[in-house]
Amino acid sequence: MQGNKINIQSTDEELMLDVQNGSMAAFEILYDRYHQRLFHFILKFLRERALAEDILQETFLRLLKGRKKYRIGYHFSTYLFTIGRNLCLDALKTWERSHILVSQEDNIMRATDPSNSPSRMLEEAEMVGMLENEIQKLPQDQREVLIFSKYSGLSFKEIALIVESTPAAVKQKVYRAMLTLKQRLKSR
Amino acid sequence: MNCELIKVNIPSLLTEELPADERNRVLRHMEECTVCHQEMVDLEKTWALMDQWETEDPSSTIKARIMATAREELESVKIAWWLSLARFFIFQTVLGALGFSMIIYLALPYNKIINLCETLILNEAFLALFPKGIIYFFLGLFYGLVPISISSICFQKPSKKNQTLMGLGASVVFAAFLVPFFILQCPGFEVGLIFIMALGIVSGSLSGATGTIWVLNKVRVEDS
Numbered sequence: 345m346q347g348n349k350i351n352i353q354s355t356d357e358e359l360m361l362d363v364q365n366g367s368m369a370a371f372e373i374l375y376d377r378y379h380q381r382l383f384h385f386i387l388k389f390l391r392e393r394a395l396a397e398d399i400l401q402e403t404f405l406r407l408l409k410g411r412k413k414y415r416i417g418y419h420f421s422t423y424l425f426t427i428g429r430n431l432c433l434d435a436l437k438t439w440e441r442s443h444i445l446v447s448q449e450d451n452i453m454r455a456t457d458p459s460n461s462p463s464r465m466l467e468e469a470e471m472v473g474m475l476e477n478e479i480q481k482l483p484q485d486q487r488e489v490l491i492f493s494k495y496s497g498l499s500f501k502e503i504a505l506i507v508e509s510t511p512a513a514v515k516q517k518v519y520r521a522m523l524t525l526k527q528r529l530k531s532r
Numbered sequence: 533m534n535c536e537l538i539k540v541n542i543p544s545l546l547t548e549e550l551p552a553d554e555r556n557r558v559l560r561h562m563e564e565c566t567v568c569h570q571e572m573v574d575l576e577k578t579w580a581l582m583d584q585w586e587t588e589d590p591s592s593t594i595k596a597r598i599m600a601t602a603r604e605e606l607e608s609v610k611i612a613w614w615l616s617l618a619r620f621f622i623f624q625t626v627l628g629a630l631g632f633s634m635i636i637y638l639a640l641p642y643n644k645i646i647n648l649c650e651t652l653i654l655n656e657a658f659l660a661l662f663p664k665g666i667i668y669f670f671l672g673l674f675y676g677l678v679p680i681s682i683s684s685i686c687f688q689k690p691s692k693k694n695q696t697l698m699g700l701g702a703s704v705v706f707a708a709f710l711v712p713f714f715i716l717q718c719p720g721f722e723v724g725l726i727f728i729m730a731l732g733i734v735s736g737s738l739s740g741a742t743g744t745i746w747v748l749n750k751v752r753v754e755d756s
Contacts, residue, residue, distance in 0.1 A: 368602065379590060383590045384587050387587075400594065405602065472584045494582050512589060516540055518543040
């Protein structure tokens with residue numbers, strides 16, 4: 345219950361059980377542990393900061409509202425990222441494509457702004473801008489596993505659970521995505 | 533191992549997820565195979581470039597926002613279906629009773645209302661039994677207790693803060709309509725009784741808020 349002392353070293357799963365019993369402190373620890381990784385994934389997936397913050401908030405609230413559905417044995421990070429990923433996919437369906445394209449252009453403009461840096465840094469920034477753009481152009485299934493593996497700190501096994509696939513298939517998709525990126529960046 | 537199997541393992545090498553023996557096998561292959569080695573070098577560069585993709589953190593206010601909503605969610609009480617149904621009927625009954633009272637109030641001549649008040653509450657038998665102060669204290673208690681209990685059961689998703697605020701609000705409105713009626717219209721009223729009645733209203737409101745929270749917590753049901 346709320347009054348109980350929460351051990352900061354408890355595992356995610358133990359904390360989640362405390363959350364089920366109404367512990368605000370346990371929820372806060374879980375938030376502190378995961379919000380950055382989750383936000384990085386959402387932001388890189390959607391490329392829209394305000395929307396990413398809304399989805400971050402919604403993910404944690406859904407986690408809380410559905411806390412009784414959580415069962416011992418569920419891997420917490422997989423559980424949380426699955427909620428976040430589903431919300432991202434819903435948002436993508438409803439979000440106007442033009443809105444995302446505008447922010448892509450903003451990023452490229454920012455990356456290629458010559459006033460920011462000397463020529464080498466500019467070249468690098470240009471590359472990063474291009475990379476961001478090329479990642480957005482990847483097929484959605486490749487893009488999400490690539491972002492998951494690079495920015496969320498999840499293993500291929502965990503990613504496979506989230507996207508309902510196998511670790512081998514996830515690895516294959518990441519490889520293909522990287523190959524595509526490499527080729528596209530070289531051709532520029 | 534053929535080259536395709538080796539290449540597919542490059543992501544695992546980059547994320548350091550490859551078991552030691554397999555990792556050694558892949559690296560040994562790369563020492564011999566320049567094509568796979570080059571592929572590894574190129575993908576490593578792409579992977580490293582991805583590190584430079586700026587990672588922003590969420591705004592500093594978002595945590596407070598999420599925690600506030602979370603606290604409200606955790607404090608809220610889920611009530612049983614039968615209570616949901618009951619509170620609907622209670623609400624309907626209260627509305628009906630208020631409507632009926634308004635009709636009587638408007639339809640009856642004024643002196644009849646005063647007589648009714650005297651007959652029901654401030655009658656001689658009653659006054660003989662209890663001092664006037666006690667009667668007014670219990671009247672206040674009633675005005676404080678009833679609206680807060682009904683409002684917290686009927687009107688909102690019960691949380692401690694909402695319940696208390698809403699109940700107090702309802703008490704004030706209820707008292708604002710009915711207290712002047714008793715104060716100004718009932719015979720034998722004394723100014724000192726206002727304070728006694730106010731004390732009753734405050735006591736009623738507080739005990740109503742605490743009582744309904746206690747009752748609602750008792751009938752709390754868990755999500756299935």
